[in-house]
Amino acid sequence: MTRQGARTAGSMIDMHSHFLPRSWPDLAARFGTPDWPWMRHLGAGRAMLMVGAQEFRPVSSACWDPAVRLEAMDRDGVDVQIMSATPVLFGYQRPAAQALECARIFNDAALEICGAAPRRLKSLCQVPLQDIELACRELSRAMDDGHVGVHIGNHVGSRELNDAGIITFLGHCAAEGAAVFVHPWDVMAQERMPRYMLPWLVAMPAETQLSILWLILSGAFERLPRSLRLCFAHGGGSFPYLIGRVDNAWRNRDIVREDCPCLPSSYIERFSVDAAVFSGDALEFLVKTMGEDRVMLGSDYPFPLGEQQVGSLIRSQQSLPAATRTKLLRGNAARFFGLDQATTARGGSRAATLSA
Numbered sequence: 001m002t003r004q005g006a007r008t009a010g011s012m013i014d015m016h017s018h019f020l021p022r023s024w025p026d027l028a029a030r031f032g033t034p035d036w037p038w039m040r041h042l043g044a045g046r047a048m049l050m051v052g053a054q055e056f057r058p059v060s061s062a063c064w065d066p067a068v069r070l071e072a073m074d075r076d077g078v079d080v081q082i083m084s085a086t087p088v089l090f091g092y093q094r095p096a097a098q099a100l101e102c103a104r105i106f107n108d109a110a111l112e113i114c115g116a117a118p119r120r121l122k123s124l125c126q127v128p129l130q131d132i133e134l135a136c137r138e139l140s141r142a143m144d145d146g147h148v149g150v151h152i153g154n155h156v157g158s159r160e161l162n163d164a165g166i167i168t169f170l171g172h173c174a175a176e177g178a179a180v181f182v183h184p185w186d187v188m189a190q191e192r193m194p195r196y197m198l199p200w201l202v203a204m205p206a207e208t209q210l211s212i213l214w215l216i217l218s219g220a221f222e223r224l225p226r227s228l229r230l231c232f233a234h235g236g237g238s239f240p241y242l243i244g245r246v247d248n249a250w251r252n253r254d255i256v257r258e259d260c261p262c263l264p265s266s267y268i269e270r271f272s273v274d275a276a277v278f279s280g281d282a283l284e285f286l287v288k289t290m291g292e293d294r295v296m297l298g299s300d301y302p303f304p305l306g307e308q309q310v311g312s313l314i315r316s317q318q319s320l321p322a323a324t325r326t327k328l329l330r331g332n333a334a335r336f337f338g339l340d341q342a343t344t345a346r347g348g349s350r351a352a353t354l355s356a
Contacts, residue, residue: 012078012311013333016233016274016298019083020049021109022064031098037088056088062302066116073120076310080339083110084124084151087185092156096131100138103127107142124151124181132165136172148337149179153186154211161211162218174228179337183233184208200305208237213246216267219259229336231296236273240289272336274298275328276307280317292324296333
């Protein structure tokens with residue numbers, strides 16, 4: 001089968017992938033403070049993402065070279081891939097003006113990568129979420145430039161997603177038509193998880209459940225517009241598998257339901273999740289819990305903890321009807337990100353301009 005034929009047959013949209021620019025300005029020198037992320041290139045398409053003097057993650061040219069990315073997409077039958085920066089680039093702990101400058105650097109870099117194939121490569125922007133006014137301003141700029149949504153961390157320091165300022169930002173996303181992808185970061189109890197990638201295996205799923213429950217139990221969903229398109233990474237973390245425990249607590253303890261007027265599981269209709277669960281049984285349960293319209297293919301490409309053959313789990317899950325698998329592989333993401341339309345409803349896409 002030709003590459004074009006593989007894309008047509010697969011026709012998949014991968015909504016959870018990451019990028020890094022090949023290089024970016026020396027942020028430590030620019031801002032005069034230490035421990036900024038930077039790239040140490042090792043040759044042969046390999047590099048080490050650094051945070052100050054500490055090694056953070058080995059990476060490859062798949063992060064920054066669109067030709068490598070497109071080759072992998074063709075191999076797996078992915079038609080469209082949506083990229084977001086790795087969360088270590090967020091800069092939420094920095095002064096807001098510095099985080100804004102970083103957001104602009106990485107948002108523009110994402111569009112440059114997408115410019116190699118603007119119909120196939122799409123991007124989510126990042127924003128300085130510690131400052132709501134700046135975050136709203138950068139979101140609007142990035143959407144005008146051609147991003148299809150925004151990628152945010154699941155908290156900003158001690159401020160959870162139900163924080164009044166973050167609720168304002170999410171409302172602005174709804175008004176701008178920006179899809180929101182929430183990714184866990186800066187995870188809990190790292191001092192107890194020094195080995196075996198336990199922060200990724202234990203803390204990240206817990207962080208995602210915590211964030212979803214803050215939105216539900218605080219009553220935040222009652223204050224957010226239903227037009228908000230919200231998606232959580234990694235299959236919603238622990239949430240889908242423990243929602244029965246939450247419902248039971250809501251029924252039996254008044255302190256659980258004091259700010260939450262409806263059964264917690266009734267809010268499942270307000271958000272989506274990706275399908276990065278790596279188990280057929282888990283995927284089947286996830287679809288049963290969330291509903292077939294609220295689960296989307298997300299690979300976590302190109303990192304080692306991602307799906308190595310993108311889409312293989314969903315495609316192989318014969319217990320799911322073919323129509324459901326099609327929704328998970330493409331239809332849900334096309335609707336969620338507005339990719340059913342020819343390009344975007346907003347003005348000229350900078351990615352398209354760069355490819356001209």
